[in-house]
Amino acid sequence: MRPDRVWAPPPIWVPPTGHSLRKVGVFFDAVRVPLPLGEDIAARLIAAAKGDQGPIIRDRNRWMYFLIAPGSAEAHTWxxxxxxxxxxxGRTQDAYIGIPGLYGETWPLHWRRPPVGERLVDGARLAGILRTSPT
Structure with missing residues (x-):
């Protein structure tokens, strides 16, 4: 976190330790990008947002999850x-993703960028970066 920012408590959907499943569409939508592309997209997003990018989760060596505003994913072309x-x-079932805690052991999940207050990733910015990225 940048030193000129005021500390904000974590969102209620973030467990203090370990990890928990959270239903998407309630507190956030999630955009899942395979690695290593997800790492490149995260680096570009962080640079474009000057460190104010919102929460990003990495799942071992498979996926990067970018958490955007609930109900906003369908407004963009991916x-x-x-x-x-x-x-x-899910037409017949709900979708969930794992959310790592802020402290302690969270394997196989970890924060590439942890949440700061209620701020989420800007979906339009993320979609733009993905559109201009070589796949």
């Missing part, structure tokens, strides 16, 4: 290979 998880993802 490239092939990118999966949007929303409240409408």
């Amino acid at each position: 490239p092939a290979g990118v999966t949007c998880l929303t409240s409408r993802t």
